Amino acid sequence: MESTAENGAGPLAGRVAIVTGVSRRIGIGFAVTRALLDAGARVLAHSWAPHDAGQPWGADPAGPEGVMAALGGEGPRLAHMSEDFADPEAPRRVVRRAVEEFGAVDVLVANHARSSLQSLAELTADELDLSWAVNARASALLTKEFAAAHDDSRPGGRVILFTSGQHLAPMSAELPYAISKGAIHQMTLSLADALADRGITVNAVNPGPVDTGWADEELTRRVGRALPAGRWGSPEDVARLVRWLASDESAWITGQVVDSEGGFRRWAM
Incomplete structure (x- = not known):
């Protein structure tokens, strides 16, 4: 029997989604893309591998081609493009490609992020500007381009942004990241209001500590002790929430920042 992923059946059948930050098989973007494909959507997956290559965890050894192959390969329901936000x-090119490839765009998942470890003493204008551009500015411009391209006669207009836990606890060792993610938190309600009359919802996800291979052993143990389940979140935990926010079942939810952290007890770290 043909699977849901293969035949495009499911609750998101007929919908077209953009997922940014799909660069590593262990990452959130990969899990979100797989979940949306399994729900029947067609997906344009965006990546920018040079960012990962410059981080301690490194780029996926399989490269972008291997990442797409693990999702079933490019074809009628999956396309890929690489862009530096x-x-x-770049946001305009990404949205335009989705429309060219699939004829429409219904769901935007702005999962990409630039990581930046700078304390106050280390803080530079260049890193502040770059983190703002990639994390906050690109999310706002992606939303603008999505709104311009969206056909309001189609059901299920959804924008899903990604913030972090900077509104719940300080992140003083990674100020450019925390500041730019804070901007995403604050823009969510205003973007939701701007698009509410068009039937497009806008929400943000704070996924909490997620095991995507970036933490060292000591941090993994310390954070794990502060999580009631005794484990970090998984990319699949995040993907299930995003799939729900992309579905018709979430139509009454907009302008919200959803903290999906498994009961994370920061005070216990």
Whole structure:
């Protein structure tokens, strides 16, 4: 029997989604893309592997081609493009590609992020500007381009942004990241209001500590002790929430920042 993923059946059948930050098989973007494909959507997956290559965890050894192959390969329901969101024109190109590839766009999942470890003493204008551009500016411009391209006669207009836990506890060792993610938190309600009359919802997800291979052993143990389940979140935990927010079942929810942290007890770290 043909699977749901293969035949495009499911609660998101007929919908077209953009998922940004799909660069590593162990990452959140990969799990979200797989969940949306399994729900029947067609997906344009965006990545920017050079960012991961410059981080301690490194780029996926399989490369973008291997990541797409693990999702079933590019074809009628999956396309891929690589763009650097430091370029202000990149959001427009990503949305345009989705429309060219699939004829419409219904769901935007802005999962991409630039990580930046700078304390106050280390803080630089260049890193503040770059983190703002990639994390906050690109999310706002992606939403603008999505709104311009969206056909309101189609059901299920959804924008799903990604913030972090900076509103719940300080992140003083990674200020450019925390500041830019804080901007996403604050823009969510205003973007939701701007699009509410068009039937498009806008929400943000704070996924909490998620095991995507970036933490060292000591941090993994310390954070694990503060999580009631005794484990970090998984990319699949996040993907289930995003799939629900992308579905018709979430139609009454907009302007919200959803903290999906498994009861994370920061005071216990």
